[in-house]
Amino acid sequence: DSGVTQTPKHLITATGQRVTLRCSPRSGDLSVYWYQQSLDQGLQFLIQYYNGEERAKGNILERFSAQQFPDLHSELNLSSLELGDSALYFCASSADSSTDTQYFGPGTRLTVL
Amino acid sequence: GNSVTQMEGPVTLSEEAFLTINCTYTATGYPSLFWYVQYPGEGLQLLLKATKADDKGSNKGFEATYRKETTSFHLEKGSVQVSDSAVYFCALSVPAGGTSYGKLTFGQGTILTVHP
Numbered sequence: 750d751s752g753v754t755q756t757p758k759h760l761i762t763a764t765g766q767r768v769t770l771r772c773s774p775r776s777g778d779l780s781v782y783w784y785q786q787s788l789d790q791g792l793q794f795l796i797q798y799y800n801g802e803e804r805a806k807g808n809i810l811e812r813f814s815a816q817q818f819p820d821l822h823s824e825l826n827l828s829s830l831e832l833g834d835s836a837l838y839f840c841a842s843s844a845d846s847s848t849d850t851q852y853f854g855p856g857t858r859l860t861v862l
Numbered sequence: 863g864n865s866v867t868q869m870e871g872p873v874t875l876s877e878e879a880f881l882t883i884n885c886t887y888t889a890t891g892y893p894s895l896f897w898y899v900q901y902p903g904e905g906l907q908l909l910l911k912a913t914k915a916d917d918k919g920s921n922k923g924f925e926a927t928y929r930k931e932t933t934s935f936h937l938e939k940g941s942v943q944v945s946d947s948a949v950y951f952c953a954l955s956v957p958a959g960g961t962s963y964g965k966l967t968f969g970q971g972t973i974l975t976v977h978p
Contacts, residue, residue: 855904
């Protein structure tokens with residue numbers, strides 16, 4: 750158990766819908782990262798937050814957004830969903846910006862029908 | 863840009879065989895290197911890491927040595943078990959500025975299957 754929690758574990762929805770994925774980092778960790786794992790793209794970095802502020806963006810679509818709240822949990826919002834958004838979404842956390850090691854949650858499997 | 867290349871899989875071995883999974887990288891700056899493992903239906907677990915040249919990361923019988931001259935970080939285990947069957951990912955993280963670290967860049971993953 751990494752100490753990073755993600756909910757829900759599975760999510761099934763239809764095209765055009767909007768969903769919210771939730772992540773709670775390890776106790777005391779300030780930095781949260783979101784990754785997408787798909788068969789064709791592999792593991793891709795989406796976005797990083799540090800202590801409530803956006804720190805870096807990767808291959809994140811404009812339909813996707815995220816935020817980190819004062820209690821340090823983070824949410825990833827996916828809207829206008831398409832079939833190709835079906836993937837595993839992972840959250841990871843690290844202690845602070847100078848720590849290179851990230852610990853991953855169990856992931857949320859999103860299926861768009 | 864930064865990239866990681868892993869040997870193509872899948873890899874199938876018999877129990878107690880020797881394992882090598884090759885990993886090479888391209889990076890600007892001086893990366894930290896990682897191996898993560900993903901068991902069926904689970905998330906990614908950190909297996910081992912190394913942060914500077916010639917460092918050896920080790921855990922659960924797995925080892926990998928940071929080779930700057932060959933830009934490699936090959937994963938090895940002397941005697942694999944059925945329970946080692948999983949997907950293995952090589953990854954790197956480069957300082958984003960000063961001591962600040964950013965995203966992980968992953969290889970494509972190598973599926974390992976170990977038969978009794």
